[in-house]
Amino acid sequence: MSDLAIRVENLGKQYHIGAQVDRYRTLRDTIVDAVRRPVQMLRGGNSASNDSIWALSGVSFDVHKGEVLGVIGRNGAGKSTLLKVLSRVTEPTEGYAEIHGRVGSLLEVGTGFHPELTGRENIALNGAILGMRRAEIERKFDEIVDFSGVEKFIDTPVKRYSSGMYLRLAFAVAAHMEPEILVVDEVLAVGDAEFQRKCLGKMSDVAEQGRTVLFVSHNMSAILRLTKETIVLEKGKLVLRAPSARAVDYYLTSGFAQTGEHFWQPDEVPAEAEPFCPVALRVRNAQGRVVDTVRSTEPVTIEVEYRLSAPLSGLRVGIYLLSTQGDLIFTSFDTDDQAQYERHTMRPAGHYTSRCQVPADWLNEGRYVLGVNASVFRVRRYFQDEHALAFNVDAAGAPGMQWVEQRTGLLRPRLSWRIDAS
Amino acid sequence: MGQNTLTAKPEEVIILRPSRGWSALNLRDLWVYRELIYFLTWRDIKVRYKQTVLGAGWAILQPLVNMIVLSVIFGSFARLSTEGVPRPIFTFTALLPMGLFTKALSDAGRSMLSNRSMITKVYFPRLIIPLSSVLGGVVDFLIQFGILLVMMVYYQYTPTTAVWTLPFFLLLALTTALGFGLWLSALNVLYRDINYILPFLTQLWVLLTPVGYSATEVPEQWRLVYALNPMVGVVEGFRWALLGTQTAPGPMVAVSAVISVALLVSGMYYFRRMERTFADMV
Numbered sequence: 080m081s082d083l084a085i086r087v088e089n090l091g092k093q094y095h096i097g098a099q100v101d102r103y104r105t106l107r108d109t110i111v112d113a114v115r116r117p118v119q120m121l122r123g124g125n126s127a128s129n130d131s132i133w134a135l136s137g138v139s140f141d142v143h144k145g146e147v148l149g150v151i152g153r154n155g156a157g158k159s160t161l162l163k164v165l166s167r168v169t170e171p172t173e174g175y176a177e178i179h180g181r182v183g184s185l186l187e188v189g190t191g192f193h194p195e196l197t198g199r200e201n202i203a204l205n206g207a208i209l210g211m212r213r214a215e216i217e218r219k220f221d222e223i224v225d226f227s228g229v230e231k232f233i234d235t236p237v238k239r240y241s242s243g244m245y246l247r248l249a250f251a252v253a254a255h256m257e258p259e260i261l262v263v264d265e266v267l268a269v270g271d272a273e274f275q276r277k278c279l280g281k282m283s284d285v286a287e288q289g290r291t292v293l294f295v296s297h298n299m300s301a302i303l304r305l306t307k308e309t310i311v312l313e314k315g316k317l318v319l320r321a322p323s324a325r326a327v328d329y330y331l332t333s334g335f336a337q338t339g340e341h342f343w344q345p346d347e348v349p350a351e352a353e354p355f356c357p358v359a360l361r362v363r364n365a366q367g368r369v370v371d372t373v374r375s376t377e378p379v380t381i382e383v384e385y386r387l388s389a390p391l392s393g394l395r396v397g398i399y400l401l402s403t404q405g406d407l408i409f410t411s412f413d414t415d416d417q418a419q420y421e422r423h424t425m426r427p428a429g430h431y432t433s434r435c436q437v438p439a440d441w442l443n444e445g446r447y448v449l450g451v452n453a454s455v456f457r458v459r460r461y462f463q464d465e466h467a468l469a470f471n472v473d474a475a476g477a478p479g480m481q482w483v484e485q486r487t488g489l490l491r492p493r494l495s496w497r498i499d500a501s
Numbered sequence: 502m503g504q505n506t507l508t509a510k511p512e513e514v515i516i517l518r519p520s521r522g523w524s525a526l527n528l529r530d531l532w533v534y535r536e537l538i539y540f541l542t543w544r545d546i547k548v549r550y551k552q553t554v555l556g557a558g559w560a561i562l563q564p565l566v567n568m569i570v571l572s573v574i575f576g577s578f579a580r581l582s583t584e585g586v587p588r589p590i591f592t593f594t595a596l597l598p599m600g601l602f603t604k605a606l607s608d609a610g611r612s613m614l615s616n617r618s619m620i621t622k623v624y625f626p627r628l629i630i631p632l633s634s635v636l637g638g639v640v641d642f643l644i645q646f647g648i649l650l651v652m653m654v655y656y657q658y659t660p661t662t663a664v665w666t667l668p669f670f671l672l673l674a675l676t677t678a679l680g681f682g683l684w685l686s687a688l689n690v691l692y693r694d695i696n697y698i699l700p701f702l703t704q705l706w707v708l709l710t711p712v713g714y715s716a717t718e719v720p721e722q723w724r725l726v727y728a729l730n731p732m733v734g735v736v737e738g739f740r741w742a743l744l745g746t747q748t749a750p751g752p753m754v755a756v757s758a759v760i761s762v763a764l765l766v767s768g769m770y771y772f773r774r775m776e777r778t779f780a781d782m783v
Contacts, residue, residue, distance in 0.1 A: 094781065164517065167624035169780040176517040182624075190622045193544060195551045200544075207540040208623055236551075 083179060084260055084291035085142040085165065090174035091315075092135040092160050132346060134160040135315045138174070144259075145289040149302040149309030149323055151330050154464050155347040157315040158295045162262050165293070180259025180291075183209060185278075189249030194238035198229055198248055201237055205252045219255045226277075227251035254281045261285050264295045279305070297465040299327050299405020331403040331448050331466060339363075339371040341468040348462065354389035354428070355453045355461040360398075362449070362470045365439075372471040375442055375491060382434035383413075383451055392425045393458065396433045399450035399465060402489055410452075411435060440493035443486055444474030524773050530626045537625055541633035545608075546640050560641040561648055564596045571596070575713030582715050584746050590652050594743055595712040595736045597649060598674040601642045602732055603703040605675070608634040609682025610699050613690050617783045627776045628769065631686045635679045642671075653743070661745040670738035673754075673761055677731040680764030687768075687775040690783050711736055717747070728753035731761040 135157040142148050152158050163169045165176060166184050191208040192201050202223055206216035224230055227248040229240070237245055263282060282305060286292050296302055302309060302323055309326035311319040319329055339362045348357060361384070364370045365377035373379045383396055397412035413433040414420040450465040478493045479486055531538075550556040572588045575581050583591040609631040613620065616630050653660070689695035710732040711718070719727045727733055734757025740746040 163780070167515070167517065168620075168622060170777040171517055171519055173519060178515040178517065180513060182515075184623075191544075191616075191619045193548055195548045196544065200547070204540050204544055207537045208619060208625065210534070210537075210625070213536050 082144045083141060084144045086177045088139050088175045090135060090138045090164060090176055091133055091172050092164055093131050093133050093172040095131045133315050138317045140310055140317060140320060142291055144291055147286045147292040147294060147306045149306035150293060150295040151302060151309055152312035153466060156312040158312055159264065162264055162295060166262055182260045182262060183256045183258030184262035185253050188253045192237060192249060195236055197236055198233040202252055209253060209256050211256050223251045223255050250278065260291045262293045303327060327405055328403060331405065332446055332469060339369045339470055352462040354387050354391060356386045356388065357451060357462055358384040358386060360449060360451055360467050372473050375444060375472050375474045375477040376439055378439045379437045380434055381437065381449065382432050384432045386430050387426055387428045390425060390427045393455040394426050394453065396453045401448040401450065403446050403448060408489055441490060442472045443488055443491035444472050446471050520777060523770055526769055526773060531628060534625050534629060538629050538633050541629060542636045545634060545637035557644055560644040564593060564600050564645055567596050568593045571713040581718050584715050584717060586744050586746065587656050590656050592713055593649060593652060594740050597642060597645050598735045598739055599707060599710060599712050599732060601638045602674050602678045603707065604638045605635040605678035606682050607699045607703055608637060610685035610689055610695060613686045613783060620783050621780050627779055628772060631682045632679060635675060635682055658744055660743050663742045667742050670735050673731060673758060674735045676765050677761040680761060680768040683768030683772040687772045690779055724753055725756055728756040729760055731757040733757055
């Protein structure tokens with residue numbers, strides 16, 4: 080018996096955009112197409128090539144038993160498609176994969192949960208959906224309830240649960256299924272801090288037990304902490320497999336165009352973002368030019384351009400600033416200011432640009448990564464792209480330049496010092 | 502080094518590759534997931550009884566109202582024969598398998614769409630979805646069967662010695678419902694028009710089945726054609742086994758059974774063929 084857990088060879092998945100946009104066909108469409116297609120063929124038009132995209136193409140890699148492999152890539156790079164193919168939800172269009180053992184995934188927490196059923200009933204149902212035997216569910220029942228922390232409400236219909244309780248219970252079931260291969264997708268994006276700690280803890284337990292984990296995340300520090308090796312996906316292709324530190328560095332530094340500007344392509348914007356549609360993210364220097372490198376001694380303007388196809392109330396559009404190690408430096412929203420928040424409670428449909436200024440004498444030299452988030456607090460996250468654009472900061476003229484040394488740290492503020500002799 | 506912490510069962514290797522054309526039914530996989538069939542059926546029943554005020558009362562009320570409506574239409578206006586059996590019990594006996602069938606058909610037809618969130622997230626044999634929605638109707642059927650027993654006492658009917666054949670007719674009804682339900686559920690993923698066709702289809706089917714009248718109303722030479730509707734064999738079989746009508750199973754039931762099995766087998770293959778696109782289309 081080999082120690083191979085997953086082997087992926089030349090895997091590809093093609094989606095018809097028509098099927099994604101309309102999602103389904105009606106008989107009428109089929110009839111219309113049946114008439115139209117021969118006409119198109121007579122005209123020599125080839126419709127097959129331009130209305131489909133390869134969400135994944137030519138991806139090959141092996142994962143050994145007990146290995147924890149990170150998977151990173153921008154929105155629409157094919158991470159979720161890869162997981163869907165590996166967990167057998169959808170079939171590949173080409174290529175081959177072999178999976179040794181049961182695959183469990185944490186991307187499906189709460190699948191099949193029914194609001195009318197009690198917590199107890201949902202544990203049984205969800206367990207069965209995830210492929211657990213009834214005896215297995217019964218054996219682990221107490222452990223699951225304990226882990227979820229909803230003992231008191233276990234016989235209450237889950238429609239009366241808070242979203243946090245619901246999520247904890249759902250995660251508890253998924254976390255107890257003990258698959259040979261665990262697939263995790265962005266669980267860390269949900270739940271409160273304590274719950275996230277629990278999730279990470281569970282994941283490292285699983286890894287320590289010698290099971291195989293595929294970990295997809297936008298959280299670079301979690302990737303660095305939990306994985307040794309990571310693969311980077313770009314536009315459906317595997318571009319790098321390397322020790323995680325190198326992969327993260329590659330992804331955060333060389334994965335971007337050197338322009339100081341990022342335009343979102345339609346395939347990078349999920350359908351759920353509707354009515355929010357991101358257009359561009361730009362970095363401008365003090366002279367207002369779009370640049371890749373700004374000076375530490377000058378203020379930097381960061382702008383997010385977007386469209387709303389319908390009015391939204393309570394929307395906040397914000398940016399993340401991260402280091403190339405994936406550490407978050409700050410998050411800031413356009414309606415952080417109370418007065419601003421009240422003035423823009425309701426945003427009509429239209430074209431917008433939200434801009435902010437990062438003060439001069441503040442960032443250290445080096446490379447930084449910008450992310451974007453558009454959400455309504457506690458209601459919905461419309462769009463998020465944690466790593467949309469990178470830019471450089473040049474330290475010419477910054478404090479301390481008289482010493483030719485690398486100043487460490489992310490910030491390089493110009494502080495006013497006073498030296499008193501006493 | 503990781504292997505000793507795992508359970509010692511033989512390792513299961515799954516091969517993923519694109520499939521083309523018709524694929525095998527893979528019934529073994531269905532067996533592996535048998536507990537899921539049970540749980541989904543159980544969920545459907547439980548939720549239905551929890552969500553409605555009357556709960557299980559609907560299982561009783563629905564066929565009773567249908568019985569009255571059909572008795573009035575076919576008894577007072579159309580005056581079609583009941584072979585001497587009191588009209589209420591004559592109609593109700595037919596409504597039992599027919600109700601099971603129409604409910605199973607419309608539930609199965611919609612099942613793939615109503616379970617969309619599961620289909621797009623987890624792997625399991627998709628056949629389980631329409632299968633468990635068909636089985637979900639059996640509990641209603643059993644409750645209604647209790648009502649029928651009460652009616653039989655009231656009208657002083659004792660089941661015939663052929664009552665042991667009843668499970669066979671029940672199976673025939675379920676097979677037909679599942680076979681046709683598989684076709685409809687797979688087609689519904691592709692063409693949402695099915696949602697709108699379903700109500701007409703079940704209504705029409707009730708009229709084309711001898712529920713309010715006896716199959717003897719159909720001219721002799723057309724009976725075999727009539728039996729191409731498998732529910733004809735089921736309904737006449739129910740009446741024969743319970744009420745002792747003259748329609749003993751003969752060539753008609755044979756035709757019904759053949760059609761029903763053909764529907765099931767073709768439905769399963771068609772469903773399997775379409776299965777691979779479900780997660781992308783639904």
